[in-house]
Amino acid sequence: MKKIVLMGNPNVGKSVVFSRLTGAKVIASNYPGTTVDFLKGKMRLDKETVEIIDAPGTYSLEPSNKAEEVAVKMLDQADLVINVVDATNLERNLFLTLELLEKNTPVVVALNIWDETKHIGISINVKKLEELLKVPVITTTAVTGEGIKELVSRLHEATSLGKINKPTKEEERWIAIGHIIKEVQNVTHRHHTIKDRIAEATIKPFTGIPIAVIVIFISFWIVRFIGENLIGYVFEPLFNLYRPIAMSISDWLGPGIFHDVLIGRLIEGEIDYGQSMGMLTTGLFVPFGMVLPYIIAFYLMLAILEDSGYLPRLATLTDNVFHKLGMHGHGIVPVFLGLGCNVPGALAARTLETRKQRFISATLMAIAVPCMAQIAMIFGILGPYGILYIFLVFGTLFIIYVIAGLILNRYVKGESPEIFLEIPPYRKPSIITILKKTWMRIRWFLTEAIPFLFLGVLLINILYVVGFLEWLGTAFAPVTEIWLGLPKESSIALLVGFLRKDLAVGMLLPLGMTPMQLVIATTILAIYFPCVATFAVLVKELGVKDMIKSTGIMIATALVVGSILRILLIVI
Amino acid sequence: MEKPITKIKEGKKATIVRLIGGHGFQRRLRTMGIREGKVVEVVTRHPFGGPLVVEVDGRDTTIGRGMAERIIVKE
Numbered sequence: 328m329k330k331i332v333l334m335g336n337p338n339v340g341k342s343v344v345f346s347r348l349t350g351a352k353v354i355a356s357n358y359p360g361t362t363v364d365f366l367k368g369k370m371r372l373d374k375e376t377v378e379i380i381d382a383p384g385t386y387s388l389e390p391s392n393k394a395e396e397v398a399v400k401m402l403d404q405a406d407l408v409i410n411v412v413d414a415t416n417l418e419r420n421l422f423l424t425l426e427l428l429e430k431n432t433p434v435v436v437a438l439n440i441w442d443e444t445k446h447i448g449i450s451i452n453v454k455k456l457e458e459l460l461k462v463p464v465i466t467t468t469a470v471t472g473e474g475i476k477e478l479v480s481r482l483h484e485a486t487s488l489g490k491i492n493k494p495t496k497e498e499e500r501w502i503a504i505g506h507i508i509k510e511v512q513n514v515t516h517r518h519h520t521i522k523d524r525i526a527e528a529t530i531k532p533f534t535g536i537p538i539a540v541i542v543i544f545i546s547f548w549i550v551r552f553i554g555e556n557l558i559g560y561v562f563e564p565l566f567n568l569y570r571p572i573a574m575s576i577s578d579w580l581g582p583g584i585f586h587d588v589l590i591g592r593l594i595e596g597e598i599d600y601g602q603s604m605g606m607l608t609t610g611l612f613v614p615f616g617m618v619l620p621y622i623i624a625f626y627l628m629l630a631i632l633e634d635s636g637y638l639p640r641l642a643t644l645t646d647n648v649f650h651k652l653g654m655h656g657h658g659i660v661p662v663f664l665g666l667g668c669n670v671p672g673a674l675a676a677r678t679l680e681t682r683k684q685r686f687i688s689a690t691l692m693a694i695a696v697p698c699m700a701q702i703a704m705i706f707g708i709l710g711p712y713g714i715l716y717i718f719l720v721f722g723t724l725f726i727i728y729v730i731a732g733l734i735l736n737r738y739v740k741g742e743s744p745e746i747f748l749e750i751p752p753y754r755k756p757s758i759i760t761i762l763k764k765t766w767m768r769i770r771w772f773l774t775e776a777i778p779f780l781f782l783g784v785l786l787i788n789i790l791y792v793v794g795f796l797e798w799l800g801t802a803f804a805p806v807t808e809i810w811l812g813l814p815k816e817s818s819i820a821l822l823v824g825f826l827r828k829d830l831a832v833g834m835l836l837p838l839g840m841t842p843m844q845l846v847i848a849t850t851i852l853a854i855y856f857p858c859v860a861t862f863a864v865l866v867k868e869l870g871v872k873d874m875i876k877s878t879g880i881m882i883a884t885a886l887v888v889g890s891i892l893r894i895l896l897i898v899i
Numbered sequence: 900m901e902k903p904i905t906k907i908k909e910g911k912k913a914t915i916v917r918l919i920g921g922h923g924f925q926r927r928l929r930t931m932g933i934r935e936g937k938v939v940e941v942v943t944r945h946p947f948g949g950p951l952v953v954e955v956d957g958r959d960t961t962i963g964r965g966m967a968e969r970i971i972v973k974e
Contacts, residue, residue, distance in 0.1 A: 386930035391923065416958055419932045447957070497926065501934065530952050530959065531943040643961040647949035655963065656950070745963020746950050749931055752958075 329377040331482070332401050334427065335411035336420050337384030338636075338751035340439045342366070343469035343760050344411050345381040348479070365397065366767075372482065380405075386419075388426045392680055407433050407485050409478070414438045414466065415447060415752075417512055421504045424460065429495065433485035434462045437478055441466040448515035456511045462486055470757045526753055529637075535644045542637065546628050553624035554703075562616045566600060573598050573607055588788040601833060610784035613829050614777055617707075618700040622772050623765070625667045625699055630764040634756035638663075639748050646746045652732025653687040653739065654679060655746040661688050665696040668776055669861040671768065672696060673868055682873075683741030687732060689865055690877040693857040694884055695728035697828075704832035705849050712842040719846050719896075724853060727888060731880070779860035783826035796822065811889040812897055814838050817848055824852045826859055843896045847889060855885030904970045905951065907941045913972035914938050920969050932956055933970065 335341045349368025366381040382401045383394035390396040402408065410427050412420040417438075427434050436456075444451060457464040463484045467474030495503070528534040573590065577598065580586040590598065591605030600612035632638055638660065646656030657679060665672025669692065676688040697705065709716040736743070790796045800819035807818040816838050824831035835848050856878070857865065866874045907913050915937050918925045928934065932955045942952040942959055951967045952959050962970075 387926065389923075389926060391927050416932075416956065418956060419930065419958075422930050497929075501929070526959075527942060530961075532945050532949070639961070643945070643950060643952060646961070646963070647945055647947055650949075650963070656961070745966050746961050747927065747931070747963060747966060748961045750952065750959035750961060 329372075329375065329406045330380060330404055331377055331407045331409060332380045332382050332405035333409050333411055334382050334398060334402065334423070335384060335439075336386055336413065336416075336423060336749075338749060339384070339411050339413040339416075339420065340469045341384060341411045342381055342764075343757050344409070344437060344439060344467065344475070344478075345379065346757075346760050346763050347469050347472055347475045349379050365401075370479075372479065385423065387423055388430075393677065402427075402430065402432065405432050407435070407482065409435050409437055409482075411437045411439050414441050414444045414451060415449060417449075417451060418504060418508050421507060422500060425495075425500050425503060428460065428462065428488045429493070431487050433487045435478070435482055435485040436460065436462060436464045437469075437474075438464055438466045439469055441474065442468040442471070450513045450515075452511045452513075456507070459507050459510065461488055470755070522753070530640050530643055530750065532644065535640065539641055539644050542632075542641075546632065550621065550624040550628050553627070554621040557620035557623060558616065562620055566612055566616050569611075570598060576607065584792055587792050588785070591788070602837070604784075604788065604830070606781070606784050606788065609830070609833075610781060613700070613827075613833070614780045617703050618829065619769075619772070621699045621703055622667055623769055626768040627761070627765045629663060629667065630761045630768075631756055634754070634761055634764075636751045636753045639750045642746065642748060643750065648729075650743070650745070651736065652691070652729065653736030653743045654684045654732075655744070656748065657746065658684070658688050661692050662696055665692045665698065666702070667699050667768075668772055669693065669696065669698045669857055670776055670864050671771065672698075673857075673861055673864045677868060680744050681742045683739050684743050686739055686741075686869060686873055686877065687735045689869055690735065690880055691728055691732055693861060693865065693877065694731060694854050694881050695724045697724065697853045698858075700829035701832060701849075701853055704829045705853075708832060708836060708849065709842065709845060712845075716842050716846050720850050720853070723846075723850050723888070723892065727854065727884065731884060735880075776860055779858075779863075780827060783859065784830065787823050787826055787830065810886065810893075811847060811851065812893045813844055813848055814840060820848070821852060821855065824858075825856050825862075828852060828858050841897075846896060847892045850892060851885050851889045854881065854888060856881055901971050901973050903968045904939065904941065904953065904972045905944070905964060905967045907972065907974070909941055909943055911974070912938055912940045913974050915970060916973050917971045918969060919971065924966075924969070928966075928970070931960055932958060933960065933962075939972065 333341050333345055345366060348370050365383060368379045369376055370379055380401055382398040385395040385398040388399050390399050408427055410424050412424060424436060438453065453464055453466055463481045465474055465478045465481055467478055469475065529538050577586065577590045577593065580590065589605050589607045591603035591608050594602055598608050600608055600616065603609050642656030642659050645659050649656050649658040660678065661672045661675040664675045672692050673689055676685045676692065679685050679688055705720055706717060709720065796819050799822055800816065803818040803822065804815040807813045807821065808815055817835060820831045820834040823834060831852055832849055835845060840848065865877065869877060901916055904913065915933065915935050917935060918928055937955050940954040942954050944951050948964050950961050950963050952961050
């Protein structure tokens, strides 16, 4: 099959062009031998099906990180390249264009974000640009879909200039760009608009930080609002419809091991989705009825923040703090993704440049960033006692993140390079791209995380039925009882937490603990170990040796923090 | 007078004279628009050794303080 590769700088609307070209069937996959993921889709072209690949954004063909390396490798397999160029930022973008034209692959240039050039006083002579570059140049506004048809219809005109354009030196390229810009572009000077003022206010520290706090607060409020309504109006009614079916399965199975594993305990003769603990009851309800709605809401909100251009500003504002923790502002991204599900959070750590940064980012996330499943359960358990207790848990986790980061930055060897980030202008996000992005992430959660969750419940139930958990719980009881001051039975919950953090939090409920004990137990549960799915990803990302170190740090932190909390909250 | 861009006040403009660093460093800056002869405006300097935000060709870029020290400008 013919391969068309989309190449361009970051923030040029490449993925919007991609989603305009491809149908609904888009696959995210890892580039072989690397951990960089990219999108792949198909489209019909001249009665032929061709593959379209969305390469990671790159500024040049001399890569400066893993993602750019992949982009360059993809170029070698391409039959045709669509070079997506930001029309409002032509000069910079042309560097990659000239590099591409020196290769032997046919190129078409999509001059994207065309509509905005008029607003900001840039005029580009497209005919002239086409003449100078000697390849088709099509103006597009991918967000509205304008120009996409023409782009497709002119793909066959793509030409390769490899033989004409000999590889040039970097300096010569800049000179050539200077000439092109002089010939084709005319910029009318414009005064700063209100939009510019707002953009500036969000990146300056004294105005930007309060705005960031408000933005984050509103975002989480929206996530909660959407999540709660999805549960109330969609998922709970669905599970109520399912209840009689589960009951008839329960009747049909009768008491025994299968009933214990599949349905679990009946509470007053009825299935209790929260406490029955069977695979087909609690095992289904917690991931789908409680966690999935929040995952949907969370990733929707995240995609909006990403595509509007706010995240790079947040990274700039938080850079100072993150730099002192051994990372840089980009470290906010794994934290944000991790709040949805720790697995994508762990994967996002790879966007940081050095081993030291990745190690710190992944370890801190595993320790102090609870996933949506845990957050939902923490709210569920501590909510009735008051917001103060919830605040205690999150406040503690935040303090741990900072202190552990300061310590790790001091003792982990290696470099931590500084932030260097282009700040794209604010743009109205494209609805289709947002929905596609959200759907890709949800699908990822459904296919990658849910099987682990399901397997977790199965394993827990089997271990419970054979009495292994009881035994292990007793063996570990001294640690929880003496060190942490928690009831003996909570050790079982802590062990289960390795497989299913959310269920483990639920298991704390019937133990009749005081609110303060619950605070300690839920905090420890968040810190001491990531769930098995995250654990597996971290082993892959960090390597076995670093993961052993990371695990040691997690357990040590849990024990230290647990005893400090005990002294602070209970003894005093 | 030539000086690092970190010495330029917020809201003031300057012209880039030279970049101090290896080939990779210079290339990275140039491909993101920060190159010799360009006029830059310092949008903001984050306190306590935080990053600088500079504007070149109407586009903002965040640069760590250490990197910014190696961008030499003339007012």
